[in-house]
Every structure is written in C-alpha cells, then in structure tokens.
Amino acid sequence: MDMLGPSLWDVWNNNSHSMSVEMVACIAIEAISILEKMHSKGYVHGDVKPENFLLGPPGTLQEKKLFLVDLGLATKWKDTGTGELVEYDQRPDVFRGTVRYASVHAHLGRTGSRRDDLESLAYTLVFLLRGRLPWQGYQGENKGFLVCKKKMATSPESLCCFCPQPFRQFVEYVVNLKFDEEPNYAKCISLFDGIVGPNPDIRPINTDGAQKLIYQVGQKRGRLMMEEDDDDQPKKKIRMGMPATQWVSVYNARRPMKQRYHYNVADGRLAQHISKGNEDGLFISSVASCSNLWALIMDAGTGFTSQVYELSPYFLHKEWIMEQWEKNFYITALAGANNGSSLVVMSRGTQYAQQSYKVSDSFPFKWINKKWKEGFYVTAMATAGSRWAVVVSRNAGFVDQLWSLTSCIQVREFTGVGIMVIASRLLLLHGTRQHLS
Secondary structure (H helix, E strand, C coil), X not given: CCCCCCEHHHHHHHCCCCCCHHHHHHHHHHHHHHHXXXXXXXXXXXXXXXXXXXXXXXXXXXXXCEEECCCCCCEECECCCCCCECCCCECCCXXXXXXXXXCXXXXXXXXXXXXXXXXXXXXXXXXXXXXXXXXXXXXXXXXXXXXXXXXXXXXXXXXXXXXXXXXXXXXXXXXXXXXXXXXXXXXXXXXXXXXXXXXXXXXXXXXXXXXXXXHHHHHHCCCCCCCCCCCCCCCCCCCCCCCCCCCCCCCCCCCCCCEEEEXXXXXXXXXXXXXXXXXXXXXEEEEEEECCEEEEEEECXXXXXXXXXXXXXXXXXXXXXXXXXXXXXXXXXXXXXXXXXXXXXXXXXXXXXXXXXXEECXXXXXXXXXXXXXXXXXXXXXXXXXXXXXXXXXXXXXXXXXXXXXXCCCCEECXXXXXXXXXXXXXXXXXXXXXXX
C-alpha cells in the first residue's frame, strides 16, 4: 500500500481552519477530474469528504497531488457489461455516507448515482472555504433527519453567500442533477479554472490529472456557465431552498360522477361547505391543507353510508378517534395544518376491518414495516409542521405497498402501482396503475 500525506481536513485544521480561494478552486478542478475517472468505470464513491482526499507524501514530487481514498462505500451506478443504469430504489431506513457531507438523496435512502458524489464534493468545497456548513451542530437520535431537512431548506445562494460566484453555480448545478443524468464535468471545471493562477506549476494543488477535461474547455476558459445551452430545453430547478406553496391534484380518469372541490377554505367556513355537500348526497373523499387553509373533495361515488369529521387544535385528537372507532367509523381522510391543527374524516361503509395510527416527529418507517407484517396497509397520512401522522388499515384491498420520499413531485409512471396518498415530502403507492402529471 502506498504511503500518502495529510488529508484535506488535516491541511484545513492545521491552517487555522481556513484555505485560500485558489487552493479550494484547485481542489475542485482535480477532485472533479478524479470523480469523472471513477464514474467512467461505472462506480460512485459514496463518501466524498475532506478526510477522504489525501495529498502525496511531503517532500516528494507528489506532495501537491490529490488522491481519493476509502472505497468502502463505493457502489455501481451502471452495469459495466451492458452499460445500463442500476435499478432506482429508495430505502429510507438505510443510510450510507457521512451525515455532514452526504447528498440529500443519500439521506432519503435513494440509490446512489453520479450526482451524489458531486453534491458531496460541493459541500466539501464550501466547508473548506467557509470553515463551517449551516447544518453542523445537530445532535441526538434525529440528527440525520434534521440535517437533511436543513440541507433541503438551504438555497445555493444562502450556502455560498461568502464564496466566489463559481462555487454557487457549481452547487446549484449539482443539486439539480437527475438520477440518470450525466454530469458535464468539463463545464464544472471551467467555472474554477477561471479563478486559479494561469501557471499550473505554481498552483497549490497539482491539476495535471484534469488536463484532459481542461483541454475540452479550450478557448472557452471562464466563459462556460451552468445555464443551459441555447439548444437545450430549460431545466426546472428543484432545490431552491424554499418550501413549495402550490396545490397538487392527483386524479384518476373515470366515468363522469358527481363531485365537488373546495380550496382555500378557512376554519369558519368548513362546516358550511361540508353540510351543503352532505345535503346533496356527497361525502368527503380527500382533504389537504396549505398555509392553514383547507382543501376538500366531496364525492357521490365513495360508497360511504355515513360520515363524521372533527376540526381539532390537536394533531391528532386521540379520544375522539377512539370514540368513533367504537361506533364503527374508520378514518378515510386526514390533513394537518402548519399551526398544528388537524382535520380528521371518519366514515361508515368502508371495507376496513381494523385501524391503527401513529403520530411521530419523523417518518415512522419502522412502525409501518411492523404493521405491514401484521397485514395492515397505509390508507391515510398527513403532516402538521414537522410531525407525521400515518393511518394503517386491515382489509384495505391492496396486495403490496411502497413509499417514495422526495423534495418535489415529478412526472413519472410506475409499472403496476399508483399513487394512494400524499403528505408533505412523501408519496405512497399501492397496487393499481396510475399516471401522475
């Protein structure tokens, strides 16, 4: 095994917790080149961080050369034989990497791809330049969840507010890459090539390994930006550091039926809309909340025979729910508001045989896995602030379920499954075919 020198963390730590802009830019150029070479072999590193970048032995010709070490978490992003991408999957109960530098996708348990290494590199560069990341300092059992939440809420502009512009452009580019998208490594290098010294021989980090990609930049040095080329269709940015505030409607194409939709309903007007719908033979089939206002769909084709609901300041009102269960009502719709209140709808005439629910400060995937083994399936869920409420039912009519945690809803068609419920950052799918658009 070759002996190497200090890690980038050691260099940063021994230099009063700081690095020059030129040195970090050189690190960016060489690190992007190293990752491009690794990705071209069909692998992603999975744990990019300052501790895993080492310099050559001091006093040797390689003392300024950068090396990437520790391949213990490396995984394939494509089949090297066929060239096909590995199958996309998501397991929220499995985390691989280092919390401080992991990509948001890694926090959410998504299959690793090239974008994840570059996102971790972006956090590494900002850390070396600024000396700190906004999500440092969280402790306790929920640390991973809190760090992920903070990363999703931190815009590239905020993260790089004290960094030169190329760092912000790089962060913005990599956090918006898709799972199967091939990064433009040459463009990324072009950003930093414009802020390092023109003489490679006196640069603080040897960038010889990146010469092939630097050559691709050619005469465009410093002019290649992360915006789309003129011929490209503009890409929608999905990580802007701000919460979504729009309503999202999901529907099935079916024969015309009597249905009514109310939105932006204040607490005081909720009873009026529901009462009028009941008079017309409609029952609530779905509810949601945004900015402490309610949306509800009332439908004549639910099959329910009677229905009750409660607008409560609690999330959730356990005593009221238990009382309705005794009367053979089951939870059929559920929503939580930002202020912690909830709207619970319970109905008779469902096919459910038994129900249970859980309120948690984080998504209760272990509890759901346990309930799945007991024959329950998720039939409703909601969030209020940072809290989750998940309802499971027996005799729900499903044959299998899976979930997907995501920061936005994208157009996607799943074979053999369809969207059942949506709550905050989570989609839950069941065994029928649907299309989301």
